Amino acid sequence: MFYLISYDISVDQRRLKIAKLLEGYGQRVLESVFECDLELPAYRQLRQKLNRLIKDEEGDRLRIYRLCASCREQIEIIGDGPPPETSQDIYII
Template sequence: MLIIVTYDVSTETREGRKRLRRVAKVCEGTGQRVQKSVFECRVNLMQYEELERRLLAEIDQKEDNLRIYRLTEPVELHVKEHGNFRAVDFEGPLVI
C-alpha cells in the first residue's frame, strides 16, 4: 500500500528540534521525502503499523502534528505530479 506521512513538529525549543530530526530519520528509513515534512512510503500492513508506532513514540502529541494518509488503489488515479520532482517508481525495473 502507498501511504503519505506528513508532520509538523514544534521547533521552538531544543527538544523540539531534536524530535524533528528523529521523526525525519524514522520516515527516511521507510520512504522517500517528497517535500520537507512529507514522505511517500510503500509498505505492507506490518510495516505500516511499525512505522506508526515508531512515529508516535517520537512526537509530542501536545505540541506536534502527525498525519498518515493511506491512498486507495490504483494509486495512478489518485496521485498527480507537477513540477521538477519525480518520485522513484519502486514497482518499475531497477537500473544499475
Template sequence: MLIIVTYDVSTETAAGRRRLRRVAKVCEGVGQRVQKSVFECKVNAMQYEDLERRLLAEIDEEQDNLRFYRLTEPSDLKIKQYGNFRSIDFNGPLVI
C-alpha cells in the same frame, strides 16, 4: 499499500528540534521525501503498524502533528505531479 506521512513538529525548543530530526530519520528509513515534512512510503500492513508505532514514540502529541494518508491502488490514477521532482518507481528495477 502507498501511504503519505506528514508531520509538523514544534521546533521552538532544543528538544523539539531533536524530535524533528528523529521523526525525519524514521521516515527516511521507510519512504522518500517529497516535501520537507511529507513522505511517500510503500509498505505492507506490518510495516505500516511499525512505522506508526515508531513515529508516535517520537512526537509530543501536545505540541506536534502527525498524519497518515492511506492511498488506494492503483496510485498512478490518483496522483498527479508537476514540476522537476520525479518520484521513485517502486515497481521498477532497483539501481544502486
C-alpha cells in the same frame, strides 16, 4: 499499501529524528512529506515508533493518508520532484 505521511513538528531535534525514521521506510517528496509503500507489519512497526516520538502536548502533528492503487495512479507532480516510488518484488530462490 501506499501511505502519504506529513508532519509539523516544532522541536528541531525531534523533527530530525522523525525525518530519519521515515527515510528508512519511504521517500521524502517534500520537506515534511513522505511517500511510503509498506506491507502491514512494516506499517504497524512504523506507527509504534512514531507514536513514541510524537508529543501532542508540545503541538506535534502528523497525518497519515492511505492511498488505494487507483488513487496512486492519479498522483500529479507539478514542478521538480521525484516520481512516486514503486516497491520491487524480490524473489530469492
